[in-house]
Amino acid sequence: xxxxxxxxxxxxxxxxxxxxxxxxxxxxxxxxxxxxxxxxxxxxxxxxxxxxxxxxxxxxxxxxxxxxxxxxxxxxxxxxxxxxxxxxxxxxxxxxxxxxxxxxxxxxxxxxxxxxxxxxxxxxxxxxxxxxxxxxxxxxxxxxxxxxxxxxxxxxxxxxxxxxxxxxxxxxxxxxxxxxxxxxxxxxxxxxxxxxxxxxxxxxxxxxxxxxxxxxxxxxxxxxxxxxxxxxxxxxxxxxxxxxxxxxxxxxxxxxxxxxxxxxxxxxxxxxxxxxxxxxxxxxxxxxxxxxxxxxxxxxxxxxxxxxxxxxxxxxxxxxxxxxxxxxxxxxxxxxxxxxxxxxxxxxxxxxxxxxxxxxxxxxxxxxxxxxxxxxxxxxxxxxxxxxxxxxxxxxxxxxxxxxxxxxxxxxxxxxxxxxxxxxxxxxxxxxxxxxxxxxxxxxxxxxxxxxxxxxxxxxxxxxxxxxxxxxxxxxxxxxxxxxxxxxxxxxxxxxxxxxxxxxxxx
Numbered sequence: 001x002x003x004x005x006x007x008x009x010x011x012x013x014x015x016x017x018x019x020x021x022x023x024x025x026x027x028x029x030x031x032x033x034x035x036x037x038x039x040x041x042x043x044x045x046x047x048x049x050x051x052x053x054x055x056x057x058x059x060x061x062x063x064x065x066x067x068x069x070x071x072x073x074x075x076x077x078x079x080x081x082x083x084x085x086x087x088x089x090x091x092x093x094x095x096x097x098x099x100x101x102x103x104x105x106x107x108x109x110x111x112x113x114x115x116x117x118x119x120x121x122x123x124x125x126x127x128x129x130x131x132x133x134x135x136x137x138x139x140x141x142x143x144x145x146x147x148x149x150x151x152x153x154x155x156x157x158x159x160x161x162x163x164x165x166x167x168x169x170x171x172x173x174x175x176x177x178x179x180x181x182x183x184x185x186x187x188x189x190x191x192x193x194x195x196x197x198x199x200x201x202x203x204x205x206x207x208x209x210x211x212x213x214x215x216x217x218x219x220x221x222x223x224x225x226x227x228x229x230x231x232x233x234x235x236x237x238x239x240x241x242x243x244x245x246x247x248x249x250x251x252x253x254x255x256x257x258x259x260x261x262x263x264x265x266x267x268x269x270x271x272x273x274x275x276x277x278x279x280x281x282x283x284x285x286x287x288x289x290x291x292x293x294x295x296x297x298x299x300x301x302x303x304x305x306x307x308x309x310x311x312x313x314x315x316x317x318x319x320x321x322x323x324x325x326x327x328x329x330x331x332x333x334x335x336x337x338x339x340x341x342x343x344x345x346x347x348x349x350x351x352x353x354x355x356x357x358x359x360x361x362x363x364x365x366x367x368x369x370x371x372x373x374x375x376x377x378x379x380x381x382x383x384x385x386x387x388x389x390x391x392x393x394x395x396x397x398x399x400x401x402x403x404x405x406x407x408x409x410x411x412x413x414x415x416x417x418x419x420x421x422x423x424x425x426x427x428x429x430x431x432x433x434x435x436x437x438x439x440x441x442x443x444x445x446x447x448x449x450x451x452x453x454x455x456x457x458x459x460x461x462x463x464x465x466x467x468x469x470x471x472x473x474x475x476x477x478x479x480x481x482x483x484x485x486x487x488x489x490x491x492x493x494x495x496x497x498x499x500x501x502x503x504x505x506x507x
Contacts, residue, residue, distance in 0.1 A: 035132040041125055043068045043086050055134055057104035071101045089115040110139040163260040169253055171196050171214055183262050185232030199229045217243040238267040287335035298325050334466045348391040355386045355427055362399035370407050378417040386427045388500045390478045398474050401467040402431040402496050410435040427502050432495040438486040446484050447472035
């Protein structure tokens, strides 16, 4: 009497003679990747192949005759799952499932299970065939993939600096992350389903630019662009846009991924830097153009001084011209110096320089100016030489500018001090005064080109606001730093501190 499953294949009498049952039994017993065994009608194990022994860990003599529920975790036994599987297999002829199963050592594995009801030629139920395959590794990979996809989703949804969202093939918004909401102002409920052209200015829509972007992305795989985009509130921002065409595993076009970043601040900075470069180029050109007529005017004043005797009015006029030509010459020199510094055209003589000598030269150059204003000039320098590597002429120019600035803003009879000291591996050169000081809100840009601090003494001090900018840039070229300190209280003045890296004196 033979056994048949409820889904026995139809015999084909045109094939070669049937294989002997012992061949089938041998085939089943030798299969090692699948546990294939028989159960009696009550679910007790009747046979055991090599795959079952390998997968579940039992020797045939250990398992044959025992109920197959031994392969199930206790929680599944408690809910009657083994018996329900057999009942379903007998009722339907076949039962399939995936779930946790137990090996002989108590370890769990994720199994794919197929139970087939077996009947004899007279339709009597004779038991079940059970095939089990270990899918633990596949399930682990699937779990890792799901976790990776979930992590990726969380990353995309949580990104704040980039708008990352999906478009369907027609360009309608299909997903929306936090960055998109922050950058564009729409909530997901407001924007999903709308066409992405809503982000574009009307002139771009009129010229068909959104459709052009999708066409290019579809043709080339991706499209990149920068341009103005529109937020929900109608405001514009400068955006960097990348659109990538997406395809499924069968090569069918699935839609587009769109990444947008707000570059408005970067564009503003680029624009300002470009304008600043143009200003410096203009200053350099202006300095050269002004120097050309300045030279013959200075020569004319010198000739006028050679003519003696002259009237009092002529002498007065000549002295005015001489002072203004000298002042104009200093302004032109500042223009040229600033232009050279920022364009990298200043050449520095790098050699050991004694800072005491720098102080001496600067004080000598400015002493007459301060005497004319009745300023008290206090100089404090150490006896031991403080040496730096730099350009002596340029360092004198730095201190001259600081002293000239102090003299200009300190009222008549005021006090200006110059102090030189060492602070660890750096020299510290400070210039302080007791003038009106600098407002706290002005300290942050006092070294900017053309910066002019608002004065509360009502005096017009003149100048183009280039001296401190030149000081800042020249000190940086010497590897140092310059800072300004002021409480903004009248009479407490301002202190400028220059720090330069020290070297050991020669010899």
